[in-house]
Amino acid sequence: MARFKSSAWGLAVAIALVALVLPLMLPSYALATECLIFAMAALGCNLLLGRLGLLSFGQAIFFGAGAYCVGILSLRFGTGIVAGLLAATAVSALLAVAIGWLATQRTGVYLIMLTLALSQMFFFLCYAAPDVTGGDNGLMNIPRPNLAFGGHELLSLASPFAFYVFVATICTVAFYLMARLIASPFGATLEAIRDNEDRAVAIGYDTRLYKVIAFVAAGAVTGLAGGLYALALKFVPLANVDLAMSERIIVMTILGGTNALFGSMLGSIAVVVLSYVLSDIWARWQIILGALLVAVALYLRGGLASLLDKAVARANEGARP
Amino acid sequence: MTHSLPATQGPPLAVSGIEKRFDGFQALKGVSFTIEDRGVYAFIGPNGAGKTTLFNCIAGRIRPSAGEVRVAGRDITRLPSHRRVHAGLARSFQITNLFASLSVHENVRLAVQAHSPRRVVNMWRGRDTLTDVGARTDTLLARLMLTDKQAIPAGLLSHGEQRRLEIAMALAGDPRVLLLDEPTSGMGIDDIDIMTGLIAEFGKSMAVVLIEHNVRLVMKISRSITVLHRGAILRSGLPEAIAADPQVRAAYLGAAA
Ligand SMILES: Nc1ncnc2c1ncn2[C@@H]1O[C@H](COP(=O)(O)OP(=O)(O)OP(=O)(O)O)[C@@H](O)[C@H]1O
Ligand SMILES: [Mg+2]
Helix, strand or coil: CHHHHHCHHHHHHHHHHHHHHHHHHCCCHHHHHHHHHHHHHHHHHHHHHHHHCCCCCCHHHHHHHHHHHHHHHHHHCCCCHHHHHHHHHHHHHHHHHHHHHHHCCCCHHHHHHHHHHHHHHHHHHHHCCHHHHCHHHCECCCCCCCEEECCEEEECCCCHHHHHHHHHHHHHHHHHHHHHHHHCHHHHHHHHHHHCHHHHHHCCCCHHHHHHHHHHHHHHHHHHHHHHHHHHHCCECHHHHCHHHHHHHHHHHHHHCCCCCHHHHHHHHHHHHHHHHHHHHCCCCHHHHHHHHHHHHHHCCCHHHHHHHHHHHHHHHHHCC | CCCCCCCCCCCCEEEEEEEEEECCEEEEEEEEEEECCCEEEEEECCCCCCHHHHHHHHHCCCCCCEEEEEECCEECCCCCHHHHHHCCEEECCCCCCCCCCCEHHHHHHHHHHCCCHHHHCCCCCCCCCCHHHHHHHHHHHHHCCCHHHCCCEHHHCCHHHHHHHHHHHHCCCCCCEEEEECCCCCCCHHHHHHHHHHHHHHCCCCEEEEECCCHHHHHHHCCEEEEEECCEEEEEECHHHHHHCHHHHHHHHHHHC
16 A cells, blocks of 8 residues: 555556446445445545645535536536546536635635535535436436547447446546646645644645645546546436435545545445445445444544555565565 | 845845834834844734734735835845745744645745745656755755755754744755744754854854744843844844843833733
8 A cells, every 4th residue: 555655556456456346346336336436436536635634524515516517518508528538537626726725715613614515505505406317306318429520429428337447447547647646746835834834834835725625636636536426327317416415425535534535435435335235235325324433533633544554564574585 | 055145235134124014003113223234133022012014014925014125235025925035035933834745845845946936837757856855855944954954844953943943944046134033932952052153153154033932042142132022113123232231121020021
């Protein structure tokens, strides 16, 4: 893990391996697809929480906006899949400029409260605009366009397998890019701001600008995930912009751990699989998720990723003569 | 990486009519002074005289209620702190203020990196691949005698080393004006001697404004001494004249009593 942390290529390989193995262990491609999509959503949250120490309850805004964007473009305008996803990414990034700019007017608890309030506002905005969002019913029967370039169809994404490969490719690239970002001087500056913002200002950093840029990167990847989710379900429920969605993304992020980006993949798999398995047997399954989160908060501050870290360290220890 | 400041006429630092009120309490009552050249300029005064408050107004950490600050002729009164750094104004803190969990090397590297903002937002490079930033970082670490300690977290340095790290970070952008707030506070005698030598050294290439309680140190290296008392300048002049001034002695004794 330590090696993977320092190398974006290493992380990309790890994500690709997970994507390869995941369908073998899960009952359906649909479930594996969901794991990868939410890993990307948690990745955005990981950047904010892990690198900057910012807890954003507004991640559902970006996720939902991306989903609506793809849904509306595909449903009403027959837009292609690449253009639709690019638009989802761009729209979410733009929203993140506004949300980031507003939320970073304050710090600490007040920043969290601002993201919470903005998230609620966005939910009611979507609820109150059924012409655009379908309101309570959401957007239904969204077509999933095939991958095409210049009028030539390259790949049909109709089968769950083909769509899974498509999502896995995007997910791997997203993790790679995010790893590059946090390894760059920009990423170093985010860590400085997390450690001591006051000092970062005193050595000449416009810390608010950096925070807003981080919000934009987080918003973009989360919006992309939302867009893919719309294509995966062929449906955009209002629940995408619900506060519960923001919570879900935060839970995945914290459960997985924020010391390493890979944690977001682990957190997403844990929550998606757990909710799939448990929701069938027990209606109150979320209690178990809550208990798990409490356990992580109390005893495993680095999340699931740190568990993996320890296992690898122990294996290395054992391998040494 | 000596970054090029726009050529300007004015003196390195000119402060005029600075006032600061904290709900009802007047901490600064119209402070004016000009620093015309390089050298070490000391500010002394009893506890609570307003020295740190004056620095905070100059560095932009707090807004003065009235008055004006100019660096090299440029009015910076309304600039946010982070932009004042790029105007050539750097500071260290009375209470140690570092990136405690980051390595000593990274503390300095971040301070140096802040002076190439266009490359900071380049998201496609490794953080250690900016070679000129690395070179400048190494120079500063060597100058402040921190090379041996560069790999450990800043929070684990000894007190004296932390004070030196503060200054290495302040020097990163090769400032015109360096504000040092009690750089020797809490230091042992050996560390104080090292620091005294360093400050005198800095005074050869920039204007150093030094808040210091150690009068012996101040007498040794300052071009002039300014005495701040109850938010106003009581006296300003050559070290010998200040030391002999009866009113200065009274202010200090009055505060001690
Ligand atoms: N943020 C603030 N709010 C209210 N009062 C303040 C604030 N900052 C400083 N003061 C008051 O202003 C006065 C000047 O404080 P300042 O820290 O500038 O003194 P100083 O000369 O640096 O003292 P010392 O030698 O002890 O560091 C003190 O009476 C202090 O209590
Ligand atoms: Mg003080």
